[in-house]
Amino acid sequence: MIKHIDGINYDTRSRISERYKRITKVVNQTFWGSDSNTRHTLYVGSYGRGTAVSTSDLDILISLPAEQFDRFDGYSGNGQSKLIQCLKEATQTTYPRTSIHGDGQVVVICFSDGMRFELLPAFEQICTQGYNTFLYPDSNLGGTWKTTNPKAEQYAMKDKNRTSNGLLFDTCKLIRTIRDERFTSYHLPGIIIDSFVYSAIAGWHWGSPGIPSDSGKYEEHLLDTFNKKFTFNPTPVILTAPGSEQSVSAEVNTITVLQKVLTYMTK
Incomplete structure (x- = not known):
């Protein structure tokens, strides 16, 4: 997807x-x-x-x-x-x-x-x-x-987007698009999306044989990473902002929306 x-x-x-x-x-x-x-x-x-x-x-x-x-x-x-x-x-x-x-x-x-x-x-x-x-x-x-510390966040995001050949930005934008089209009644802040994808993307990038556009393997990786990190954690969940490493707090209902979007992406 x-x-x-x-x-x-x-x-x-x-x-x-x-x-x-x-x-x-x-x-x-x-x-x-x-x-x-x-x-x-x-x-x-x-x-x-x-x-x-x-x-x-x-x-x-x-x-x-x-x-x-x-x-x-x-x-x-x-x-x-x-x-x-x-x-x-x-x-x-x-x-x-x-x-x-x-x-x-x-x-x-x-x-x-x-x-x-x-x-x-x-x-x-x-x-x-x-x-x-x-x-x-x-x-x-x-x-x-x-x-x-917005400048640190911007530099970190742009640098990882470069090393992922644009996959980081595309993933964050797609999650926003699905949120706005299919989960409009829920609240999912952009900093939660960006912080999660930044931490979860690991070495995945556009152009790798491991992530052809129709394989779904990358989407499964994101959902699996989410489930391992957050399924059994107490609330609120704490993420770390890219670059600045400042704490980003997410209540359980916010994290649930992110899980819904990631699940939709694997279908």
Whole structure:
């Protein structure tokens, strides 16, 4: 069932780019005093890791000046929530008739054509080794700061996709496609898909005599790997994100959806 997956079409990419630049410009005007529509933002999530399909959300990391961290961290009560609200208000000036709301860690923009952007405000932390990490706000439970390392994840995914001759990205995209077409009532985040496939793919790759497109052996390998890892494990299941090696927690209902998709792929 694994096959080469076509990318997002040109018209969709054009709309994504146009909206991305408008969002970036208003963020830079508000927080950096700049009119740039390219600086201080980064595609993250499925789109940044190269595993997005046409139905995927667009995740954008918004890099903010260090002094803004001091400003919001200094609030007496849940400065993280106030930061989310401030970013929401800035974005609303560009899209005043679009549905925009804060949701825990992100600002969510829901366009009328079904496209959904999630904006994550963050503060870059200089690291002496590897890629710089980012602090981002979590407004739940009174507010905390958490850490993410998207550039490490993106590099690791792209490197393994190269060594697998494109099989890694194709597998992740196919799982998303099956999820969206056959299991629409279930929730299966992209980071769960990518983390699992990254860890399970082992030495499989396009072009190997061991995985002709109609054999099903690779699909059976993925399902067998899943069953060995997770069938008897307590919940929530902990996966490790590619590259960053940060823990990714998955509740039992999320893991069950992944199992359903992998089982479907072996038929």
